[in-house]
Amino acid sequence: MITSILIVLFLALLIGAILGFSSIKFKVDGDPIIEKIDSILPQTQCGQCGYPGCKPYATAIASGDADINQCPPGGDDGVRKLAEFMGVEYKPLNEDHGIPKPKSIALIDEDTCIGCTLCIQACPVDAILGAAKQMHTIIEKECTGCELCLPPCPVDCIEMIPIQESTENWKWKYPVHQLKEVSQRVRH
Amino acid sequence: MKIIDKIFKFSGGIRAETYKDISTKNPIKSLLIPKKLILPLRQHVGKISKLKIKVGDRVLKGQLIAEADGNVSAAVHAPTSGLITSMEKELIPHPSGLPDFCLTLVPDGKDIWMDRKVIDYKKIGFNETIKKLRNSGIVGLGGAAFPSHLKLTSYQKNQVHTLIINAAECEPYITCDDMLMRERGLDLIKGILLVQELLGAKKSIIGIEDNKPEAIKVLRGLVIDSNIQIKVVPTIYPSGDAKRLIYLINGIQIPKDKRSSEFGIQMFNVATLVSIHRYINFGEPSISRIVTITGNVHKPQNYDVLFGTPLEYLIKDTGGQIVNNDTYIMGGPMMGFKLPSKKVPVTKAMNCVISAEPEMLAEKKEVLPCIRCARCADACPVMLQPQELYWFAKSKQLESAEEYKLFDCIECGCCSYVCPSNIPLVQFYRYAKSEIIENVRNSEEANIARERNEFRIKRLEREKQERAERNAQRRAQNTPEEKSKLIDEKRKEISDALNRISNTKEKI
Numbered sequence: 001m002i003t004s005i006l007i008v009l010f011l012a013l014l015i016g017a018i019l020g021f022s023s024i025k026f027k028v029d030g031d032p033i034i035e036k037i038d039s040i041l042p043q044t045q046c047g048q049c050g051y052p053g054c055k056p057y058a059t060a061i062a063s064g065d066a067d068i069n070q071c072p073p074g075g076d077d078g079v080r081k082l083a084e085f086m087g088v089e090y091k092p093l094n095e096d097h098g099i100p101k102p103k104s105i106a107l108i109d110e111d112t113c114i115g116c117t118l119c120i121q122a123c124p125v126d127a128i129l130g131a132a133k134q135m136h137t138i139i140e141k142e143c144t145g146c147e148l149c150l151p152p153c154p155v156d157c158i159e160m161i162p163i164q165e166s167t168e169n170w171k172w173k174y175p176v177h178q179l180k181e182v183s184q185r186v187r188h
Numbered sequence: 189m190k191i192i193d194k195i196f197k198f199s200g201g202i203r204a205e206t207y208k209d210i211s212t213k214n215p216i217k218s219l220l221i222p223k224k225l226i227l228p229l230r231q232h233v234g235k236i237s238k239l240k241i242k243v244g245d246r247v248l249k250g251q252l253i254a255e256a257d258g259n260v261s262a263a264v265h266a267p268t269s270g271l272i273t274s275m276e277k278e279l280i281p282h283p284s285g286l287p288d289f290c291l292t293l294v295p296d297g298k299d300i301w302m303d304r305k306v307i308d309y310k311k312i313g314f315n316e317t318i319k320k321l322r323n324s325g326i327v328g329l330g331g332a333a334f335p336s337h338l339k340l341t342s343y344q345k346n347q348v349h350t351l352i353i354n355a356a357e358c359e360p361y362i363t364c365d366d367m368l369m370r371e372r373g374l375d376l377i378k379g380i381l382l383v384q385e386l387l388g389a390k391k392s393i394i395g396i397e398d399n400k401p402e403a404i405k406v407l408r409g410l411v412i413d414s415n416i417q418i419k420v421v422p423t424i425y426p427s428g429d430a431k432r433l434i435y436l437i438n439g440i441q442i443p444k445d446k447r448s449s450e451f452g453i454q455m456f457n458v459a460t461l462v463s464i465h466r467y468i469n470f471g472e473p474s475i476s477r478i479v480t481i482t483g484n485v486h487k488p489q490n491y492d493v494l495f496g497t498p499l500e501y502l503i504k505d506t507g508g509q510i511v512n513n514d515t516y517i518m519g520g521p522m523m524g525f526k527l528p529s530k531k532v533p534v535t536k537a538m539n540c541v542i543s544a545e546p547e548m549l550a551e552k553k554e555v556l557p558c559i560r561c562a563r564c565a566d567a568c569p570v571m572l573q574p575q576e577l578y579w580f581a582k583s584k585q586l587e588s589a590e591e592y593k594l595f596d597c598i599e600c601g602c603c604s605y606v607c608p609s610n611i612p613l614v615q616f617y618r619y620a621k622s623e624i625i626e627n628v629r630n631s632e633e634a635n636i637a638r639e640r641n642e643f644r645i646k647r648l649e650r651e652k653q654e655r656a657e658r659n660a661q662r663r664a665q666n667t668p669e670e671k672s673k674l675i676d677e678k679r680k681e682i683s684d685a686l687n688r689i690s691n692t693k694e695k696i
Contacts, residue, residue, distance in 0.1 A: 043633075044637070051644075128645050142636070144637045165284070170286060171623065171626055172619045
């Protein structure tokens with residue numbers, strides 16, 4: 001009788017110790033659902049969804065505060081992926097938040113720039129280089145095309161340039177071929 | 189028969205009509221220097237070359253005009269002496285049909301060589317030789333245009349015991365390697381011995397398809413060295429694919445994510461070996477190649493052409509098209525692509541141009557639904573399930589396509605060739621591949637953007653905190669008496685200013 005109680009007690013203590021240890025050792029930082037949603041979002045950080053960035057929007061989706069169709073840069077494909085991940089019905093992009101545009105990057109007209117640093121403060125990914133009263137320039141590679149630098153510019157010297165297709169970023173197109181009408185096929 | 193003489197047949201592949209004899213009737217022809225050469229700065233796999241000269245400069249034949257930028261890149265040299273007149277985006281032979289940066293060289297007609305230096309590779313050592321080869325401009329001339337110095341360096345990490353010479357030339361119509369072997373066999377053998385020595389390989393095996401009896405005869409006559417072996421492989425497309433040829437010859441299957449050098453095997457195309465020989469023993473960089481012009485032209489043949497020569501110039505020399513359709517295919521009929529114009533220049537990757545036969549263009553056969561006959565699976569030399577890949581690519585299920593090893597596909601076109609429903613299968617795979625590659629690139633970019641955004645948020649928070657701390661410190665430093673003193677001072681300043689204003693007003 002006592003042996004069995006001891007064995008059960010021992011087992012309980014052992015399992016408790018293992019569980020306690022693993023809850024500290026394998027603690028998951030952050031919410032994995034938010035991270036997953038965040039990884040689907042395009043990371044433009046443009047705020048068109050109504051939240052200050054992609055991560056806050058992901059948090060809002062996870063908590064059910066925001067809908068899945070508020071991200072224009074992610075486009076229709078993005079909504080589909082979010083719908084699949086969240087296990088909800090697909091819905092078309094909400095046009096109140098804007099419409100998808102071709103991927104662009106910002107370009108500063110360096111002759112017009114007065115060096116006010118306002119765009120630098122607005123850039124969510126620190127992709128603008130410059131200092132007070134010095135000419136500013138965009139680090140092309142880091143620009144996400146969020147357009148947040150456009151409104152603060154007092155001299156309107158920033159322009160969005162759509163990325164041109166070149167031999168470097170060109171890709172094979174989806175093959176399309178003409179189908180003959182059935183009536184025509186029968187005649188042959 | 190020794191086991192090593194055995195030919196290992198790979199599964200799949202096709203036996204197609206080769207159409208090779210139409211362009212082998214005449215010897216390789218050299219042409220007069222054209223009036224204008226267009227030199228694309230990207231003729232190779234890898235980074236675009238870095239410009240070393242200015243527009244308006246005079247250059248000599250063989251002079252370096254753009255050097256390799258980084259390791260995976262190749263140099264560009266002036267194919268003849270003359271004047272560099274412009275650098276602009278011009279049409280290049282690329283499946284996209286998009287323009288890319290090109291230099292225009294107007295030859296002076298004198299064709300003066302720069303100072304050619306023979307490379308004493310035995311004296312300067314292996315590393316120096318490779319460094320020099322980096323600026324030789326030599327890339328794989330079989331059509332892939334992979335910088336050759338990279339293939340030679342791989343030797344350092346893995347001991348290479350066998351050099352395989354790719355002389356299979358398995359695609360129909362192409363005969364440039366065949367003609368090279370017939371006419372310049374000695375140069376080839378010298379190139380083989382040279383590269384074998386550089387690699388430290390013990391033996392070399394020439395893999396050649398049995399549809400080139402004349403070339404085989406020439407090589408057999410030249411090979412006296414027992415280290416060089418000639419292996420005649422059956423004419424089955426795509427035996428010229430590197431991994432297929434290695435299997436045919438050695439019976440070794442190289443996994444997709446490994447290089448042949450890890451198995452002690454390195455492969456070079458015949459024309460590449462001749463180029464390396466010309467560079468090391470004569471100091472001549474890569475400035476010309478042999479191109480097959482064939483198909484629907486009056487006199488199909490091979491030309492030894494300077495890079496940058498407009499294709500137009502060659503077509504004109506063949507007597508032009510028999511049936512006018514102004515359509516040209518670069519590469520073979522299986523893997524080639526339609527050129528955007530006949531004004532494009534000859535590049536390092538251009539092994540063959542087929543003037544399209546009327547039947548190639550004839551209203552493409554009607555595409556019918558897939559009936560899952562699995563003929564494509566039988567033909568696939570990499571043992572994939574092309575019919576499954578087709579469904580996945582068509583319905584844009586890219587993840588499933590990847591699971592079915594889409595990236596093992598070598599785009600040889602056997603599946604499209606045998607498809608009874610005439611489905612352009614390879615086009616679907618190419619589409620799916622480039623879509624996946626773009627997705628990967630986009631998610632990499634997104635990750636960088638996320639990191640930068642997170643860093644910025646942290647930075648802003650830190651700055652805010654620091655400011656708050658500074659303010660708190662300042663507040664803490666001031667005692668109540670000091671504070672009231674400061675306020676009194678400020679008040680005095682204000683009243684002084686007000687007095688000044690009223691004084692000036694009175695004066696007026």
